[in-house]
Amino acid sequence: MYRFGCALFALALTLPAAAQDGTVSYKSLSPDVALDLARATLENCRQRGFQVAVAVADRFGVTQVMLRDRFAGPHTPSTASGKAWTAVTFRTSTTDLVAISQPGMPQAGIRALPGVVVIGGGLLIEAGGSFLGAVGVSGAPGGDADDACAKAGLEAVRDKLDF
DSSP states (O other): OHHHHHHHHHHHHHHHHHHHTTOOOOOOOOHHHHHHHHHHHHHHHHHTTOOOEEEEEETTSOEEEEEEOTTSOTTHHHHHHHHHHHHHHHTSOHHHHHHHTSTTSTTGGGGGSTTOOOSSOEEEEEETTEEEEEEEEEOSSSHHHHHHHHHHHHHHTHHHHOO
């Protein structure tokens, strides 16, 4: 009887925890803010003289918005989407991934995974302590220039992200 009572007590303690783990709540980007971010990023690249594609992915890596400037190369939409997806997948910027995945390093194998794009230009979107997704830029002359446009786009919508 004692064992039964202890088991019942232990079960009672775990039931509320299991119920709490049954659902999760999270913040996500609205389509309007995702579009504003993509537009601001594209405009910043234009001001710098770059023709690019910009992708905004949600926290699950699904592309919400894709914009391609009229003279951006045909490879830029898929590369921008790949950068955003990669940043979401690894929860880090693609520039940081470049540094930690060089040949001979323990993380070098991530470069060979399907869909991974390890080139600068993929930045995380975070606000109010929540991870919201990522923005990817492709077409500027180098990952650092792609990063700069993405940072400017994020700054342009910062007031819409802070909650």
